[in-house]
Amino acid sequence: MNAPNLAKMQELVRQLLVELGEDPTREGLLKTPERVAKALTFLTHGYRTRLDDVINQALFTQETSSMVIVKDIEVYSMCEHHMLPFFGRCHIGYIPDGRVFGVSKLARLVDMFARRLQLQERLTEEISRVVMEEVGAKGAGVMIEARHLCMMMRGVEKQNSTMVTSSVLGVFREHLATREEFLTLVKRT
Ligand SMILES: [Zn+2]
Numbered sequence: 001m002n003a004p005n006l007a008k009m010q011e012l013v014r015q016l017l018v019e020l021g022e023d024p025t026r027e028g029l030l031k032t033p034e035r036v037a038k039a040l041t042f043l044t045h046g047y048r049t050r051l052d053d054v055i056n057q058a059l060f061t062q063e064t065s066s067m068v069i070v071k072d073i074e075v076y077s078m079c080e081h082h083m084l085p086f087f088g089r090c091h092i093g094y095i096p097d098g099r100v101f102g103v104s105k106l107a108r109l110v111d112m113f114a115r116r117l118q119l120q121e122r123l124t125e126e127i128s129r130v131v132m133e134e135v136g137a138k139g140a141g142v143m144i145e146a147r148h149l150c151m152m153m154r155g156v157e158k159q160n161s162t163m164v165t166s167s168v169l170g171v172f173r174e175h176l177a178t179r180e181e182f183l184t185l186v187k188r189t
Pocket of ligand 1: 079080081082083084148150151
């Protein structure tokens with residue numbers, strides 16, 4: 001996907017400010033359209049990130065077939081319903097089948113899917129599918145715990161709620177013991 005047209009975005013933000021009852025020519029707002037356009041471009045860079053670039057040369061041969069767990073990967077995304085942030089932590093587990101992922105690449109993988117308009121459920125599934133398919137794992141499990149500003153800022157008495165989603169594939173789905181091992185290992189301590 002091409003980079004967004006910054007000039008066009010700035011004009012749209014300026015119109016939005018007017019519609020909200022603001023004066024875009026007052027000092028504090030003069031550079032706001034430019035800042036918002038740049039911020040939104042960054043926050044959606046996942047649309048313009050290629051999977052090949054993320055996992056390029058990040059797979060290592062490894063004979064082990066014990067479970068690999070990476071916990072507490074920070075997630076910052078935006079809900080597609082309100083374009084408001086949701087944020088939290090992602091835990092990834094998989095059972096390798098000859099290859100493992102470089103650990104830092106898992107964080108970049110999460111970012112690639114999080115930095116776009118998302119649903120937490122879809123984000124969780126997309127990450128698990130890529131771990132499963134690209135690493136060629138025997139099984140994969142992903143759990144995301146996140147708080148949604150669209151609930152916290154607008155809702156009533158929802159300020160402390162956390163949404164938890166999980167997606168399990170392969171042996172994580174087929175074997176109860178494997179799934180339980182994953183869930184126990186990622187459980188908050
Ligand atoms: Zn929302």
